[in-house]
Amino acid sequence: MAVTVISPSRYVQGRGAMNDLGMYAAKLGSKALCLISAGGIDRVGERIEKSFAQSEAPVVFEKFNGECSRTEIDRLVKLVKEQGFDVMIGVGGGKIFDTAKAAAYYAGIPVAICPTVASTDAPCSALSVIYTDEGAFAEYLFLPANPNLVLMDTEVIAQSPLRLTVSGMGDAMATYFEARACVNSGAGNFAGGTVGVTSFGIAKLCYDTLVSDGLKAKIALESQALTPAVERIIEANTLLSGLGFESCGIAAAHAIHNGLTQLPECHHMQHGEKVNFGTLTQLVMENVPEEELTEMLDWMIAVGLPVTFAELGVTDTSREHLMPVADAACAPTDTLHNMPFEVDAEMVYNAMIAADTYGRRALSAKR
Structure with missing residues (x-):
């Protein structure tokens, strides 16, 4: 086997980095679906909307159902195809990232990962860990590519639990x-x-x-x-x-x-x-x-x-x-x-x- 190293296309980390999310997303697509929790919307929703106000790409929030399962992934793929989204953004924690990566893969669109926590190494990987609807480990989904963007706003993360x-x-x-x-x-x-x-x-x-x-x-x-x-x-x-x-x-x-x-x-x-x-x-x-x-x-x-x-x-x-x-x-x-x-x-x-x-x-x- 050959020595092989893989990584996300772009990694951005710093105080206030989320203020540039809209700019980076516009380079990936023209209509963004943002997978996020209700708590995430409360914490950073306004900041994300402001970042997109300066770009030509609109963003629509979609609340995460709580588990990275085949059921949730299939639901999001259907939504992407029905409403014509051409870039997926995952904002929050590990299961949101894995769900966003998997849904983007099956929908055939690029994906940006924007953590509000530093709780796992999931953001950068070409891997989604799939669970049952009840939360038990089911399988690893190996993806053909790493995320197009990983953006870490350290100011937001420092305020997380x-x-x-x-x-x-x-x-x-x-x-x-x-x-x-x-x-x-x-x-x-x-x-x-x-x-x-x-x-x-x-x-x-x-x-x-x-x-x-x-x-x-x-x-x-x-x-x-x-x-x-x-x-x-x-x-x-x-x-x-x-x-x-x-x-x-x-x-x-x-x-x-x-x-x-x-x-x-x-x-x-x-x-x-x-x-x-x-x-x-x-x-x-x-x-x-x-x-x-x-x-x-x-x-x-x-x-x-x-x-x-x-x-x-x-x-x-x-x-x-x-x-x-x-x-x-x-x-x-x-x-x-x-x-x-x-x-x-x-x-x-x-x-x-x-x-x-x-x-x-x-x-x-x-x-």
């Missing part, structure tokens, strides 16, 4: 460890190629940025302060993690996340929070040195990420309750098999139990 940016750190931290596993196993990446030094370097830079700036950014965001550390974490959560995971590949952390979606009590948890527990479980499976495991637990706890089942809302830790999680993580089509050793559900179950124990001990030591 702190938990969402912290969750984004959890999603981003998995990037390096899953990339390392894929390099060690020789697994292919999402671009249909192999991992090059550029891609792995991006994944490592993502890790380094999270370690150096994560806690500083969390503290600043407790007061909604937009500092250089916050800017760097927004970039790490979105661009570095997005390019890193897609051009390196993913492994156990995200597969375990997918397994956790089988538990209804986890549905209220953020994507990155579940991924973070998956990262901890992956490190246990890899039997990393105690120093590395301790450093990661300390960082996770310091920034406020969950490291135990209880923090994920799981109170029943019996074998009967958790084995379906392990079985789902080991699905033949999932990414657990990118690990550099043979993995089965029994190994996943035991690693999750041990990860929970390590997490509880680490939390107890901090008290």
Whole structure:
């Protein structure tokens, strides 16, 4: 396989960047459909309308139904075709991005992604994670191209709930460890190629940025302060993690996340929070040195990420309750098999139990 790196056509990040959304959208089409939540309209709807007032492309808001499912994607494709929209914009969080990307693909139109949060690495990728209407993981939809535009207004993101940016750190931290596993196993990446030094370097830079700036950014965001550390974490959560995971590949952390979606009590948890527990479980499976495991637990706890089942809302830790999680993580089509050793559900179950124990001990030591 050839070394392959993929990325969005244009990435824009900065204070007030959303004020230029209309200008960028006009370069992609003449009639924009903006997928957004009701809360998103309240937060940034007026700002978006003002940005389009200066362009020749009108914008129409369409409220997101709450789940990136085949039902919602089909509804939007029908709307695009019936009303003649020629550019799709997704404004909000990860499931909105994935829905907008998938609907734009099936409708054959360009897509712009404008996050109001930095909670996942979904904005930059040529991938949509599809769920059932009830919220359980269903499938990965691999798209032929990355978004035409990703626009990050850091002023807006700094005003979003702190938990969402912290969750984004959890999603981003998995990037390096899953990339390392894929390099060690020789697994292919999402671009249909192999991992090059550029891609792995991006994944490592993502890790380094999270370690150096994560806690500083969390503290600043407790007061909604937009500092250089916050800017760097927004970039790490979105661009570095997005390019890193897609051009390196993913492994156990995200597969375990997918397994956790089988538990209804986890549905209220953020994507990155579940991924973070998956990262901890992956490190246990890899039997990393105690120093590395301790450093990661300390960082996770310091920034406020969950490291135990209880923090994920799981109170029943019996074998009967958790084995379906392990079985789902080991699905033949999932990414657990990118690990550099043979993995089965029994190994996943035991690693999750041990990860929970390590997490509880680490939390107890901090008290």
